[in-house]
Amino acid sequence: MSSESEVTVWDPFVRLFHWSLASGFFAAYFTEDDWMPVHIWAGYIVFALLVLRLVWGFIGPRPARFADFVKRPQTVLRYLNAVRRRQAERFLGHNPAGGAMILALIILVLVTTISGMALYGADAWLGPLAWLLKNTSEQGIESLETVHEFAAHLSVVLVAIHVFGVIWESLLHHENLVKSMFTGRKRVEAIKADIT
Secondary structure, three states: OOHHHEEEOOOHHHHHHHHHHHHHHHHHHOOOHHHHHHHHHHHHHHHHHHHHHHHHHHHOOHHHOHHHHOOOHHHHHHHHHHHHOOOOOOOOOOOHHHHHHHHHHHHHHHHHHHHHHHHHHHHHOOOOOHHHHOOOOHHHHHHHHHHHHHHHHHHHHHHHHHHHHHHHHHHHOOOOHHHHHHHOEEEOOOOOOOOO
16 A cells, blocks of 8 residues: 555554553553552553543644544444444544543543552552542442452453454454554545445
């Protein structure tokens, strides 16, 4: 494919954020107990990445901005129905379902990291929230742990749905969306959506 038929969609920050968030989240998810320092630092890195992404969602290039890809629920449902019928429109940036997933993942992983910092402060009296939560009751600590674990597990479910969606859209529109998240480039022209 010639470079004239491609355009840069994903800027370097979005691409670095995407893969760093995935790495940091799974580093935190699969470490604790004997690996607690790795778990904690991975959580801090994930939180910092999310804060930067929130800022970038307002000041970054158009495809990275929330205004470009966060759509009303009705629009998302219409798009999902079109996907089901294999008639979904191709988007250069995030499609409505992808935008909804990005927003859901950002919110859920923020809940995971903030509840983790709260749990660390309440249970170990360490971290940025220790001063606020060091007198938390045992029941409060258990509640924080429940929220933290539930949000982390639900995040993994959403990641699995996200990966399935990327594969489906790649087949539907005959393009490698994973590759585009490495190169930042996507083809300009549309190809009729159809899975054969």
